[in-house]
Amino acid sequence: MATAVRDDRGLWKRALITVPTIVIIGSLMGYLSNSGFSNSWYANLVKPAFQPPGWAFGVVWTALYTMLGIALAAILNEPPSKDRTSALWLFFGQLALNFAWSPIFFGMRMIDVALVTIIVMLVMALAAARYFRGIRAVAGWLMLPYLAWLCLATALNYETGKLNPGADAAPLGITGA
Template identity: 75%
Template structure:
């Protein structure tokens, strides 16, 4: 095992659990998912994955993000690495903000703005990651694909449930 591989593993042993645990705690604290009394009765898009899939998928995605982050952290310091880390950190903060806004505050349109911004930042971060280390960029691809689905689910949930948004901006549903 090379010193670089050992460095990535050491960083991953911190990054992966930190992202998975923090993401899981945010979801728990914001009462994310189908057991949420506000969300449960809402009409869902026909392509909505089953409830059990969300926890499994997010655990896998957060793990892949942690590994990608560890790989980039192992790269030599540079402006490109710094920019990549800022973009990654920014989109991750938005990721952690989304559940409390959507499930906790019932703000469908605000959550939509957050997730679109998150998707753009995650795409930019993945491009930087790919330039720094192709594997790091590829590890973000499943996350980007899931974010596309999540963005569509957020939008369609607003369209299907006019009046359910606690702070409508007129993006997804009818203002109440």
């Protein structure tokens, strides 16, 4: 029985598009929503004890977006299939939520809405990673650090709401703010 040989010639060409696109859009969304400690509203909030230092966010997100871009390129390099289509829908859906999170949290100051957004994003990213792993194992593994960071970010989002009653511009009663 002959085994199929994987053709990765197009992977890195795709990655030269997917990586910068994801990094630039993610960075732009953070910049446009004034995310981080330069945001006076956020700077004045009480932070959870497990909050990483401010500089870590730019470094981590750049690395995570790079890994997501490579994972996406690996999946785009595979032949079309029903699983690939499902994986891509889930991936782009969670990525859209990722790009929306900073404007919701930092721009609109909606802590609870951001929490719902990040939970849905996490579930979709987990499903996308599972599909990715089935299509091309390395693509699924490349999403693991992102999933871990989303878990931390979800906890930070929740605890920030709990620690800052009255700071939420549109409370849903989730964090008690």
